[in-house]
Amino acid sequence: xxxxxxxxxxxxxxxxxxxxxxxxxxxxxxxxxxxxxxxxxxxxxxxxxxxxxxxxxxxxxxxxxxxxxxxxxxxxxxxxxxxxxxxxxxxxxxxxxxxxxxxxxxxxxxxxxxxxxxxxxxxxxxxxxxxxxxxxxxxxxxxxxxxxxxxxxxxxxxxxxxxxx
Amino acid sequence: xxxxxxxxxxxxxxxxxxxxxxxxxxxxxxxxxxxxxxxxxxxxxxxxxxxxxxxxxxxxxxxxxxxxxxxxxxxxxxxxxxxxxxxxxxxxxxxxxxxxxxxxxxxxxxxxxxxxxxxxxxxxxxxxxxxxxxxxxxxxxxxxxxxxxxxxxxxxxxxxxxxxxxxxxxxxxxxxxxxxxxxxxxxxxxxxxxxxxxxxxxxxxxxxxxxxxxxxxxxxxxxxxxxxxxxxxxxxxxxxxxxxxxxxxxxxxxxxxxxxxxxxxxxxxxxxxxxxxxxxxxxxxxxxxxxxxxxxxxxxxxxxxxxxxxxxxxxxxxxxxxxxxxxxxxxxxxxxxxxxxxxxxxxxxxxxxxxxxxxxxxxxxxxxxxxxxxxxxxxxxxxxxxxxxxxxxxxxxxxxxxxxxxxxxxxxxxxxxxxxxxxxxxxxxxxxxxxxxxxx
Numbered sequence: 001x002x003x004x005x006x007x008x009x010x011x012x013x014x015x016x017x018x019x020x021x022x023x024x025x026x027x028x029x030x031x032x033x034x035x036x037x038x039x040x041x042x043x044x045x046x047x048x049x050x051x052x053x054x055x056x057x058x059x060x061x062x063x064x065x066x067x068x069x070x071x072x073x074x075x076x077x078x079x080x081x082x083x084x085x086x087x088x089x090x091x092x093x094x095x096x097x098x099x100x101x102x103x104x105x106x107x108x109x110x111x112x113x114x115x116x117x118x119x120x121x122x123x124x125x126x127x128x129x130x131x132x133x134x135x136x137x138x139x140x141x142x143x144x145x146x147x148x149x150x151x152x153x154x155x156x157x158x159x160x161x162x163x164x165x
Numbered sequence: 166x167x168x169x170x171x172x173x174x175x176x177x178x179x180x181x182x183x184x185x186x187x188x189x190x191x192x193x194x195x196x197x198x199x200x201x202x203x204x205x206x207x208x209x210x211x212x213x214x215x216x217x218x219x220x221x222x223x224x225x226x227x228x229x230x231x232x233x234x235x236x237x238x239x240x241x242x243x244x245x246x247x248x249x250x251x252x253x254x255x256x257x258x259x260x261x262x263x264x265x266x267x268x269x270x271x272x273x274x275x276x277x278x279x280x281x282x283x284x285x286x287x288x289x290x291x292x293x294x295x296x297x298x299x300x301x302x303x304x305x306x307x308x309x310x311x312x313x314x315x316x317x318x319x320x321x322x323x324x325x326x327x328x329x330x331x332x333x334x335x336x337x338x339x340x341x342x343x344x345x346x347x348x349x350x351x352x353x354x355x356x357x358x359x360x361x362x363x364x365x366x367x368x369x370x371x372x373x374x375x376x377x378x379x380x381x382x383x384x385x386x387x388x389x390x391x392x393x394x395x396x397x398x399x400x401x402x403x404x405x406x407x408x409x410x411x412x413x414x415x416x417x418x419x420x421x422x423x424x425x426x427x428x429x430x431x432x433x434x435x436x437x438x439x440x441x442x443x444x445x446x447x448x449x450x451x452x453x454x455x456x457x458x459x460x461x462x463x464x465x466x467x468x469x470x471x472x473x474x475x476x477x478x479x480x481x482x483x484x485x486x487x488x489x490x491x492x493x494x495x496x497x498x499x500x501x502x503x504x505x506x507x508x509x510x511x512x513x514x515x516x517x518x519x520x521x522x523x524x525x526x527x528x529x530x531x532x533x534x535x536x537x538x539x540x541x542x543x544x545x546x547x548x549x550x551x552x553x554x555x556x557x558x559x560x561x562x563x564x565x566x567x568x569x570x571x572x573x574x575x576x577x578x579x580x581x582x583x584x585x586x587x588x589x590x591x592x593x594x595x596x597x598x599x600x601x602x603x604x605x
Contacts, residue, residue: 003551007602038543039560039567039574061573063543064603127543 005117006124007064014068014111019075024057028142033134035126040066042131046138053077053085056135063127065118070131072111077135082143088112089136096125183491189583191217191483203553206588211366211394211527211579212557213416216480220419223479224472235471236445236462250471253478254461260481261411262402263428270427270434270461271474275393276316278412278427279360281440281464282389283320286358287327288438295436298387303329306355308386310335310343310372311569312365315562317391317412321360330357335377337569341368341517348380356386363395367561367577368517369500369527371395378407387433393417397581398496398525400489409433415473420480424473427464434460441466484582492582499580500526503589510596512537516566516575526580529561531572532596535604542576548599549576554592 027045040062047055056074077085095104100120104113233242272278289299325332336344359381389410397418414425443466448456501521512533542558557577
């Protein structure tokens with residue numbers, strides 16, 4: 001079936017047995033990203049030492065694509081120099097924005113090329129990108145806390161707490 | 166349409182004279198295929214309904230023959246356009262049991278209708294004494310329910326923030342109904358407004374409006390009803406409901422997008438401050454200030470959504486001809502059939518009332534694989550789409566409900582006058598397929 005291009009066995013494997021899952025110490029930055037359209041959420045921590053991504057840990061809730069992507073992403077960037085990892089992020093983003101026209105370079109992206117089929121489904125691209133965007137944000141904060149991106153818009157409304165009757 | 170058959174399809178008894186197969190012929194889109202050659206199974210009517218030919222024809226005829234701006238100009242087209250626009254006001258008034266056409270205000274959608282009331286309340290602070298009833302400030306309370314669509318929650322959160330009032334809410338029971346045990350403690354004499362959903366878009370629950378309105382009246386609070394999911398599906402009589410305001414949207418009741426309605430009791434609309442300022446909502450304008458038109462025009466600033474209003478009139482005619490009681494009965498039968506059919510899917514968790522009592526045709530659920538692990542609704546929706554089945558997945562703009570039931574999202578199948586039990590069967594078969602796929 002056509003969907004097999006999205007639900008690659010390698011994606012389902014990562015979904016069933018995610019790598020590097022769970023929040024760990026120590027970390028330099030922690031972020032929380034959400035995909036409001038489907039309710040997917042990820043809390044992600046990054047530890048950077050000597051320009052190298054030493055650890056990425058996360059707790060996430062979401063569809064198989066977003067869960068598998070977090071697993072693949074963390075496995076790919078851990079141990080890489082920050083610059084190399086950011087280059088991977090750009091490669092992956094380009095693949096996801098290719099609308100099914102790119103296959104991805106397996107030598108560079110490894111398991112992440114399995115997401116090429118997802119790029120044909122615009123509604124699912126955000127699922128695949130959620131953890132990557134969270135990682136990029138956390139890494140920017142870890143590397144240079146002062147220059148970190150501003151908080152996402154839509155800060156919680158300041159609504160008085162409900163008194164419990 | 167012919168009125169001979171009295172079956173839903175596949176043998177389920179339905180309202181006398183209601184023939185769903187004939188009804189479906191009025192909706193061209195229901196005959197299309199998706200993914201090459203699969204029939205479309207559209208189970209996402211709570212997001213938006215499909216449109217019958219009568220509505221499409223009315224919009225086209227408006228532009229082909231009558232297009233002009235309304236309420237200005239004295240030429241033939243302007244008078245025809247104004248006549249069509251205002252005729253819808255009469256149709257809508259009759260449709261919901263309003264006694265005075267001036268009680269019907271056209272808005273962009275339900276969201277704008279609800280925001281209109283919320284902003285009128287904070288604008289009351291700088292309006293004359295006649296708007297006293299709408300004033301709200303620190304110490305006052307706004308009451309909603311935990312099952313509100315964000316459109317009937319966020320505007321009140323914003324009102325609370327603007328005015329210093331406190332937001333409170335009626336909680337939910339485990340089977341998706343309002344917990345009224347402590348109603349008198351939630352709605353107190355500090356309540357200035359009680360705004361609630363009539364039929365939940367995510368749970369399907371039809372709420373006991375009368376009981377809540379009775380309490381709100383006891384304490385002198387204004388009452389607002391979000392009828393987005395009820396007006397399209399059941400007979401509505403605003404006098405019987407007893408509320409002060411009713412908001413609903415056209416696109417869920419076979420009309421085009423871009424038009425909604427705020428109905429309000431005339432004596433309230435007459436003293437309610439405006440929300441949006443601009444052309445058509447004024448009486449006398451000088452550089453120093455302005456006085457405002459009487460309702461409904463006070464609340465319809467600017468050139469309105471004329472063709473959509475004309476389309477709404479055609480939709481009201483269409484639904485009225487079929488009969489809202491018959492439509493409600495048909496949907497009730499499909500909903501009961503669907504609840505029974507979904508119960509045959511292993512490890513199915515329905516989020517909302519498990520029976521068809523006081524319940525509409527929007528059914529949310531969480532599907533699990535053979536290992537008991539929840540299959541994320543996004544994955545469920547994707548695999549169903551592969552079979553041509555359209556459902557909604559996510560938090561359905563009612564995230565607090567998902568939090569209440571401890572799920573990140575749900576899959577929702579929702580029905581309308583054209584839904585068949587055959588489509589419900591396709592859904593159930595599809596769900597078995599999804600379970601097989603993720604249980605591999």
